[in-house]
Amino acid sequence: MTAGWHQHPAVVPVELAAGDVVVVGGGPAGLGAALGAARAGARVVCLERHGFCGGNLTAASIGTICGLYLPTGRGFDRIHGGVADELADALADAGAGLGPVPFKETAVFLYVPWVAKRLADALLTTTEGITLLLHSLVADVVVTGGVLEAVVVATKRGPMAVRGRVFVDCSGDGDVAAFSGVPTVIGEPADRQAASMQFVMQHVDVPAALGALGRLGDLIEAHGGHLSRDAGAFLPTGRPGEVIVAMTRVRLPDGSPPDVTDPRQATAGELEGRRRAEEAAEFLRAHVPGFAEAFLADTAAALGVRESRRIVGRHVLTGAEVDTGATFPDAVARGAWPREYHTRGRATDYHFLAPGVAYDVPYRSLVPRRGPPNLLVAGRCLSADADALASVRVVAPCLALGQAAGVAAALAARGDGDVAAVEPAAIRDTLRAQGARLPP
Numbered sequence: 001m002t003a004g005w006h007q008h009p010a011v012v013p014v015e016l017a018a019g020d021v022v023v024v025g026g027g028p029a030g031l032g033a034a035l036g037a038a039r040a041g042a043r044v045v046c047l048e049r050h051g052f053c054g055g056n057l058t059a060a061s062i063g064t065i066c067g068l069y070l071p072t073g074r075g076f077d078r079i080h081g082g083v084a085d086e087l088a089d090a091l092a093d094a095g096a097g098l099g100p101v102p103f104k105e106t107a108v109f110l111y112v113p114w115v116a117k118r119l120a121d122a123l124l125t126t127t128e129g130i131t132l133l134l135h136s137l138v139a140d141v142v143v144t145g146g147v148l149e150a151v152v153v154a155t156k157r158g159p160m161a162v163r164g165r166v167f168v169d170c171s172g173d174g175d176v177a178a179f180s181g182v183p184t185v186i187g188e189p190a191d192r193q194a195a196s197m198q199f200v201m202q203h204v205d206v207p208a209a210l211g212a213l214g215r216l217g218d219l220i221e222a223h224g225g226h227l228s229r230d231a232g233a234f235l236p237t238g239r240p241g242e243v244i245v246a247m248t249r250v251r252l253p254d255g256s257p258p259d260v261t262d263p264r265q266a267t268a269g270e271l272e273g274r275r276r277a278e279e280a281a282e283f284l285r286a287h288v289p290g291f292a293e294a295f296l297a298d299t300a301a302a303l304g305v306r307e308s309r310r311i312v313g314r315h316v317l318t319g320a321e322v323d324t325g326a327t328f329p330d331a332v333a334r335g336a337w338p339r340e341y342h343t344r345g346r347a348t349d350y351h352f353l354a355p356g357v358a359y360d361v362p363y364r365s366l367v368p369r370r371g372p373p374n375l376l377v378a379g380r381c382l383s384a385d386a387d388a389l390a391s392v393r394v395v396a397p398c399l400a401l402g403q404a405a406g407v408a409a410a411l412a413a414r415g416d417g418d419v420a421a422v423e424p425a426a427i428r429d430t431l432r433a434q435g436a437r438l439p440p
Ligand SMILES: Cc1cc2nc3c(=O)[nH]c(=O)nc-3n(C[C@H](O)[C@H](O)[C@H](O)COP(=O)(O)OP(=O)(O)OC[C@H]3O[C@@H](n4cnc5c(N)ncnc54)[C@H](O)[C@@H]3O)c2cc1C
Pocket: 024, 025, 026, 027, 028, 029, 030, 047, 048, 049, 050, 053, 054, 055, 056, 057, 060, 062, 063, 064, 065, 066, 067, 136, 137, 138, 139, 170, 171, 172, 173, 175, 195, 196, 197, 198, 303, 304, 305, 306, 378, 379, 380, 381, 393, 394, 395, 396, 398
């Protein structure tokens, strides 16, 4: 943390941009936050370290949007409305999205990452009031008198400052919160969700591959004892001969998931991810129908990170609250995805909610317990225990949480910037006016 401009000589004179609301990170939560804040009337600056937005949706090529639906026992209802539905509908309209696709006891929405990348470009550049800055890694903050005055962006011209009235940390890793002195936690290595490297195979006989998907676990058991996962998925992109493959689990040599806030561990994770992807692709070619003539087209642009820092907020959402469909008077978003764990050995464990059960996420889980009064957090770095995170971390709730945080930030920016003073009822009314579905 940099206390005051005068103590950061490189930053003093150089202002890159200023906004009522500054959103850090252009992943699902950041997209939701930028759009939610701008539509609520704020001047928004959205800062993204990569050359494109989408976060794991694009950079990690995850291939499905989870958490969009509530399984009712009779079918699948959309639960979020707002930006989450808007994104899914736009993907479907572009011929690049499909859902609900039944998956175990729930359903997912398949999409093409490239199209999501262009859609994020379009949404952020055609919505009035948003300034998008790519290649803008937030590397520090300026806190003056306890208030977050600016974030410091590492640019090719040196560090530059982006001032704001209210900030929303959608970095996935809680970077702004950590730099600002907000208490954060990161799961112990044994309990932390592993990272994964997704990869794309082309020249696949897709019908044959999908026909063999149900036997993938058996084939891995018979021939793939060396692989990092005991199962996986092929996600068809709808383009001839192409699937995204989810079949890796990335750990460091000591067995722990990389903590990507440490560049040494982040580097080891990327290298191991690519090695694991190549290993899995070789296995597919050798043992799985449909892949004999296929090739590994590319790995995802970045290692996919499921879990790193999250804040300690005014409410810590718990796994028990997820399971029981807890309700809160300050609910600003909902979730219904199972608790999904990539923590135990090579297996993935799912703990499903009962049909028809959805839980609320309270506004207080986005508000830091301590730290600058003008900072909110959304997405997978929200305040939740490991069990609640296992459910709420997927894309659709992150889009909805981001939209809620963006709206709250815009409302706070109209006043003195104190996010804790914003009335949850006002956030909910504005979210509903933006098309979000919230409980009464
Ligand atoms: C391998 C893998 C597979 C998954 N599969 C699915 C799936 O199939 N369906 C699903 O719904 N969910 C899936 N998930 C979960 C989901 O992808 C994430 O939890 C979700 O993307 C979280 O959204 P977010 O916006 O909070 O964070 P992220 O998606 O991590 O986005 C954070 C954004 O902030 C940017 N950023 C980070 N730090 C800074 C900084 N300091 N300055 C500027 N920008 C910064 C990043 O570049 C990124 O764009 C998967 C996750 C992984 C890792």
